[in-house]
Amino acid sequence: MSIDTPTLASRFRMQWEEAQQAWVLLYPEGMVKLNASAAEILKRCDGTRDVPALVADLETAFDTTGLEPDVRAFLDMARQQQWITEA
Amino acid sequence: MTATDRPGPPLWLLAELTYRCPLHCAFCYNPVDFARTSADDELDTEAWLRVLNEARVLGSVQCGFSGGEPLVRDDLEVLVAEAHRLGYYTNLLTSGVGLTEDRAEALKRAGLDHIQLSFQDTTKELNDFLSHTRTFDLKQKVAHTIKANGWPMVMNCVIHRLNIDHIGQIIEMAVALGAEYLELANNQYYSWALLNRDQLLPSREQLERAERITNEYRAKLGDKLRIFFVVPDYYETRPKKCMNGWGNVFLTVTPDGTALPCHTAKMLPGLSFPNVRETSVGEIWYDSEGFNRYRGDGWMSDTCKTCPDKEKDLGGCRCQAFMLAGDAAAPDPVCDKSPAHQVVLDAVARAQRPGAVSTAPLVFRDPKASRQIAP
Numbered sequence: 313m314s315i316d317t318p319t320l321a322s323r324f325r326m327q328w329e330e331a332q333q334a335w336v337l338l339y340p341e342g343m344v345k346l347n348a349s350a351a352e353i354l355k356r357c358d359g360t361r362d363v364p365a366l367v368a369d370l371e372t373a374f375d376t377t378g379l380e381p382d383v384r385a386f387l388d389m390a391r392q393q394q395w396i397t398e399a
Numbered sequence: 400m401t402a403t404d405r406p407g408p409p410l411w412l413l414a415e416l417t418y419r420c421p422l423h424c425a426f427c428y429n430p431v432d433f434a435r436t437s438a439d440d441e442l443d444t445e446a447w448l449r450v451l452n453e454a455r456v457l458g459s460v461q462c463g464f465s466g467g468e469p470l471v472r473d474d475l476e477v478l479v480a481e482a483h484r485l486g487y488y489t490n491l492l493t494s495g496v497g498l499t500e501d502r503a504e505a506l507k508r509a510g511l512d513h514i515q516l517s518f519q520d521t522t523k524e525l526n527d528f529l530s531h532t533r534t535f536d537l538k539q540k541v542a543h544t545i546k547a548n549g550w551p552m553v554m555n556c557v558i559h560r561l562n563i564d565h566i567g568q569i570i571e572m573a574v575a576l577g578a579e580y581l582e583l584a585n586n587q588y589y590s591w592a593l594l595n596r597d598q599l600l601p602s603r604e605q606l607e608r609a610e611r612i613t614n615e616y617r618a619k620l621g622d623k624l625r626i627f628f629v630v631p632d633y634y635e636t637r638p639k640k641c642m643n644g645w646g647n648v649f650l651t652v653t654p655d656g657t658a659l660p661c662h663t664a665k666m667l668p669g670l671s672f673p674n675v676r677e678t679s680v681g682e683i684w685y686d687s688e689g690f691n692r693y694r695g696d697g698w699m700s701d702t703c704k705t706c707p708d709k710e711k712d713l714g715g716c717r718c719q720a721f722m723l724a725g726d727a728a729a730p731d732p733v734c735d736k737s738p739a740h741q742v743v744l745d746a747v748a749r750a751q752r753p754g755a756v757s758t759a760p761l762v763f764r765d766p767k768a769s770r771q772i773a774p
């Protein structure tokens with residue numbers, strides 16, 4: 313079952329880390345360093361948009377098309393890791 | 400160090416606020432001479448605030464408050480609040496003793512992100528759990544307080560020969576307390592646990608049984624409780640990559656302000672470690688002899704230097720090499736290529752004998768015992 317309206321799970325905090333020049337996900341005693349595209353997707357997982365809206369938003373922001381398969385694949389992985397949940 | 404092998408930032412800051420602790424665990428990871436550091440020797444609030452600031456500027460982002468029992472410090476809330484303000488993810492590692500509802504609420508207000516609640520004397524707590532006595536009620540109260548404040552429920556339990564056969568009940572106990580994560584950490588043999596190694600090292604049979612039961616519970620409980628099972632390295636043939644590499648991501652500051660690459664490193668002879676009272680965290684991390692000594696592979700013995708696995712484990716733990724092989728630059732004796740590997744094999748062989756391996760009494764961690772061992 314894939315996710316409808318993703319939101320960051322409450323256990324995780326996302327923030328920009330100057331020293332690492334990267335967005336990171338922080339959680340109890342751990343950290344994941346995010347690459348640029350993962351960060352762009354996760355920033356938009358705030359419970360206000362469903363997947364099609366999220367994709368459209370990214371495509372506008374980066375002036376491109378055809379992102380949906382990659383975004384869905386990433387969201388599946390992120391949900392398995394429990395980074396995101398259904399809003 | 401050349402510019403290319405300049406280490407990354409100390410991502411993890413462990414603030415050991417105090418060695419004071421109401422408990423007396425026989426597996427305690429505090430140094431055996433901890434009693435030499437009295438309450439008067441501890442860094443004061445201002446010094447800790449400075450450490451938090453300096454480390455954050457370098458890029459520290461995970462901050463653990465531990466001890467001893469960190470709740471013994473009445474400025475814990477102040478330190479957590481500052482860490483939170485600076486953008487750290489804040490972790491409190493506690494036995495729960497002293498975590499009243501009032502303090503929990505104050506810590507929540509200060510921005511504490513996470514509490515790891517540890518079981519100390521599982522045998523006693525198990526008995527209490529099974530017989531519903533008071534100490535277990537206390538634990539249950541603490542667990543309830545943690546949940547009521549919206550923190551994830553993360554439990555840690557040190558596993559050893561004397562409690563490993565009750566692994567099923569330990570898991571049941573975690574479920575009863577509403578844990579979401581349970582770390583079953585097999586004892587590592589340093590400090591107090593090394594003194595008690597023969598009494599604490601489980602047999603292979605015990606270990607295999609425990610792993611099997613843990614897997615059965617994993618299948619049964621699914622996402623409800625995530626269980627981590629950490630195997631004791633004595634039963635491996637390759638060492639663990641200690642602290643993810645010496646001076647690579649971890650920075651520990653001990654109660655008196657000594658900065659260490661790991662909380663046991665102070666035992667290593669001939670190495671001086673700087674103190675945050677005199678040296679800035681940046682200088683400590685990048686320029687001190689103590690932190691640079693075992694970075695890279697220049698220090699390695701030929702066994703490690705020429706080994707195809709050296710990137711995987713970086714030669715293992717320096718403290719274990721010193722404790723078991725008498726040389727901090729030797730390969731970790733857990734490695735079967737180590738000339739001193741026999742020491743580990745012997746300890747493991749002794750652990751296979753049934754029943755109590757040693758008739759010596761357990762040495763419990765307390766200031767009196769500490770002063771006897773290290774006057």
Ligand code: SF4
Nearest residue numbers: 420422423424427467
């Ligand atoms: S291991 Fe036990 S005695 Fe040692 S600091 Fe932790 S709770 Fe205290």
Ligand code: SF4
Nearest residue numbers: 703706709714730734
């Ligand atoms: S010889 Fe050294 S580097 Fe190789 S596996 Fe053993 S400890 Fe690791």
